[in-house]
Amino acid sequence: MKETMQKADLNWSELPFDYVRTDCHLEYVYRDGKWDEGSAIEDDKITISVASTCLHYGQECFEGLKVYESKDGRAIAFRPDENARRMAHTAKKAVMVAPPVDLFVDAVDRITKLNRRFIPPYGSGASLYVRPLLIGITGTIGIKPSKEYMLAVLATPVGPYFRTGMKPVRLWVEEEVDRASPLGVGDAKLGGNYTAGLRATYGARDRGFAEVLFLDSKEHKYVDESGSSNFFAITKDGRYVTPKSTSILPSITNKSLMEVARDLKIPVDNRPVEVAELPNFAEAGLVGTATIITPVYAIQHGKKLIQYGNPNDVGPVSLKLRDSLLAIQTGDAPDTHGWTREITLD
Numbered sequence: 001m002k003e004t005m006q007k008a009d010l011n012w013s014e015l016p017f018d019y020v021r022t023d024c025h026l027e028y029v030y031r032d033g034k035w036d037e038g039s040a041i042e043d044d045k046i047t048i049s050v051a052s053t054c055l056h057y058g059q060e061c062f063e064g065l066k067v068y069e070s071k072d073g074r075a076i077a078f079r080p081d082e083n084a085r086r087m088a089h090t091a092k093k094a095v096m097v098a099p100p101v102d103l104f105v106d107a108v109d110r111i112t113k114l115n116r117r118f119i120p121p122y123g124s125g126a127s128l129y130v131r132p133l134l135i136g137i138t139g140t141i142g143i144k145p146s147k148e149y150m151l152a153v154l155a156t157p158v159g160p161y162f163r164t165g166m167k168p169v170r171l172w173v174e175e176e177v178d179r180a181s182p183l184g185v186g187d188a189k190l191g192g193n194y195t196a197g198l199r200a201t202y203g204a205r206d207r208g209f210a211e212v213l214f215l216d217s218k219e220h221k222y223v224d225e226s227g228s229s230n231f232f233a234i235t236k237d238g239r240y241v242t243p244k245s246t247s248i249l250p251s252i253t254n255k256s257l258m259e260v261a262r263d264l265k266i267p268v269d270n271r272p273v274e275v276a277e278l279p280n281f282a283e284a285g286l287v288g289t290a291t292i293i294t295p296v297y298a299i300q301h302g303k304k305l306i307q308y309g310n311p312n313d314v315g316p317v318s319l320k321l322r323d324s325l326l327a328i329q330t331g332d333a334p335d336t337h338g339w340t341r342e343i344t345l346d
């Protein structure tokens, strides 16, 4: 690594997917029609009005992306511009003001640089997770959008989202709780969507399942996604299938994986996926920033248990896709798509 700063004293290979306090966060404020220059704050608390719209009316959204250390010590962010665009999409749906793409991407560089001693070492399986948060901070009592916004950006080192890492998990098909409606905000990264799904996620966990699989809320006929990731499956004739739905989050990992699949000559079908089709697939998995791919070895749908393999084996196509994308993200493979952004640390 070019810079000489000592890494933080952490057990990198045992890190959970959780918050570890780092050296600072950033705060940018939008007021009187413009964003300020942003400041780095050492304290990990933010101060806002008790009447802020984010607290009362849910004008709150966020993003999440990872920065990996490459073999030769470079810091590489994955598609931060895509996260910026998705935040803009979310903000529009919640009548909020989003930061411009350049400001967002610059904030990712800046927070990474300021917390570079928390970038997990290459090969540890961990990464620096960057979490930009956009909140309405105008104090009001009536239901109206904020005039002022804060973009707070934190960075924290994380291990895999599921404690099992690449070990296959079981899903529970949820039929009692809906996550999002077809004409609602399920395709936006609003905190409220996670609140809506939380009791289903924890209901599934209480039953011994790693995650919940939500269905479309209109007919309960199609697969939507899980509480934290998109869903995909591999057909018996080797096609990558992933649900198309207006109520799921457009995953940047999934979008990238579809490209990687095409590169590997794996045909891609992005279409409505009926829950009745689940038993026909050869492999299944969850896809998102947190894990890239979490293989799924079984899905409980009512009384029916659908199995794709055994709890110890990852399907060959899932493994190939995951390894190919991870290699791009960590700089081990050439980035032919121009997805990675090297962050200058000194």
Ligand SMILES: Cc1ncc(COP(=O)(O)O)c(C=O)c1O
Binding pocket: 064, 225, 226, 227, 228, 229, 230, 248, 249, 250, 251, 252, 253, 254, 287, 288, 289, 290
């Ligand atoms: C509900 C939901 N779906 C899908 C994803 C995956 O999206 P991405 O690949 O952009 O992380 C996430 C994670 O951000 C999520 O929270």
